[in-house]
Amino acid sequence: MSVSDSAELPANPTDASVQSELEREVARRRTFAIISHPDAGKTTLTEKLLLYAGAIELAGAVRGRKDRKAATSDWMELEQQRGISISSAALEFELQGRRVSLLDTPGHKDFSEDTYRALIAADSVVMVIDAANGVESQTRKLFEVCRRHRLPILTFVNKFDRPSRDPLALLDDIESTLGIAAAPVNWPVGDAERFRGVYDIQQQTLHLYEREAQGQYRAPMDISALDDPAAKELIGENVYAHFRESLDVIRSAGTHFDVDEYLAGLQTPVFFGSALTNFGLEPFLQALVDLAPPPSARPSDSGIVSPVDERFTGFVFKIQANMDPRHRDRIAFVRVCSGRFEKDMVLFNSRVGKQLRASRAYRFFGRDRETINLAYAGDILGLVNPGQFAIGDTVHTGEPLKFLGVPRFPAEHFGRVRLKDTRYKQFDEGLRQLEEEGLMQVFYTASGRREPIVGVVGALQLDVITSRLRSEYGVEVVIEPATFTAARWLPDPSAKFTLGGQGAVANDRLERTVVLFSSPWELQYFERQHPNVTLLAESPQGASAA
Ligand SMILES: Nc1nc2c(ncn2[C@@H]2O[C@H](COP(=O)(O)OP(=O)(O)OP(=O)(O)O)[C@@H](O)[C@H]2O)c(=O)[nH]1
Ligand SMILES: [Mg+2]
Secondary structure, eight states, rough: OOOTOOOOOSOOOTTTGGOOOHHHHTEEEEEEEEEOOOEEEHHHHHHHHHHHHHHHHHOOOOOTTTTOBOOOTTSSSHHHHHHHSSOOEEEEEEEEEEEEEEEOOOOOGGGHHHHHHHHHHHHHEEEETTTTBBBHHHHHHHHHHHHHOOOOEEEEOTTTSSSSOHHHHHHHHHHHHHOEEEESEEEEEEOOOGGGEEETTTTTTTEEOOOTTHHHSOOEEEOTTTTOHHHHHHHOOOHHHHHHHHHHHHHHSOOOOOHHHTTTTEEEEEEBBTTOOOOBHHHHHHHHEEEEEEEOEEETEEEEEOOOOOOOOOEEEEEEEEESTOOEEEEEEEEEEEEEEEEEOOOEEEETEEEEEOOOEEEEEETTEEEEESSETOOEEEEOSSSOTTTEEEEEEESOOOOOOOOOOOOEEOOOEESSSSHHHHHHHHHHHHHHHHEEEEEBBBTTTTTOOEESTTTTTHHHHHHHHHHHHHHOOEEEEEEOEEEEEETTTOOOOOOOOTTTEETTTTTOOEESSHHHHHHHHHHHHHTTTTBBSOGGGOOOOO
């Protein structure tokens, strides 16, 4: 789904006289995803943006002491144990008259399917770069997806409280590695323990910070002029001289920020700071409010859908079970693409052609939820999902339509799940619900339904399955490696074929035939031997040919 230029949005979100309620509400929505290589600081930055937006009073930590509050967006038990994000989290809050929806995504490649789907739900992106590491491999891959969808990108170069690369070299890295113009909006003063703050290039002011012990509260900040002797003294002669030198280079020869270039995805404004110590956060948050675009029009199979189109449309980009241990329900996360959602609305799901009443709708703040009665294009809406939705479904009122392009990746890692106790019912229910989330695919071979094969995109997801079956369904399993590398559905049940080697024939939950191949070579051989047999890399409901 690419961002289209044809969105006709009113320029002034507060000009009530000429706008409908729908236009006003859409114009004030800002929906963005935070992306990067693992560990660059997405979750920490998310937490601090919430702090600076006033959405939380005390910032939690990704991996802290036991008595320290956890980060809002890493709410899952396994995330807190490991100090990494596993699943994307949606956070919605009000800020300066805007309705902001933020998606914190996992950086690890094993969870990248979830990240790609969150990107599809966003209108713009925050790209985080570790100041010591520069542009890393996973950032590069995610950037390519952003470019394909023409998503505007703001860049935050993080961890300047640690020894960092030269800021000029970092800009150069962004430009040469990613092929996008990088326009510094502010410039760092010092690094590591001599990191003092940032200089706002446009406003020509120095923002000098003091460290706040654990970064739980806002860091005290002073604003002064570039030549202020007191500021110079505070910064220190050497650091100041070096900073001035590189600032002069950037002011004379650097890329200048241009909002249209940013919105077109041709340029990324770059901010420097430290999410951990709360340096450089308010200028960044302000830029998000000022620069990030409102919802744009989106292509569907029946033409471009404008966000201010009266009818309600949206698509499911994520399903998550058991977010709230008290409710134990399954939530379908819907990105609203047009119109106005009302509680109890009768919606259609274009895949199943059935109507349903949206009687329970929520907005989310990490794990926390709030019942809502209304939502507008741009919002991330949570609908309680007793098995009605699959990832990629379009929900709508009015004439049928489908939004395309919610990615599904074929499984590449396989394991055999063995139940270690007798709670078979819970085991089966857990597998079914986690499969619905898109965490894995489940296949049954001759050894029966008690020892299914699961297929995942990244091997770490096997750990997630084991952990979540234990904590959410109360069943102990072990997952042993299975030597398959690909699964392919056979849409024609009467297709004749022979399978040699280590491959296996299995069924999915709906008794459809799936062939499990033990190597890419075996798959290729099969295709050559059976030119008339159609193989699908996805289950046939939302299938694309392999
Ligand atoms: N020194 C320093 N450490 C930071 C900063 N920001 C984050 N960290 C640390 O870096 C580690 C990773 O931070 P996260 O916020 O979990 O990174 P992430 O990008 O969300 O990681 P994944 O979600 O697993 O991809 C944690 O130990 C953080 O405390 C920073 O500005 N300075
Ligand atoms: Mg994270």
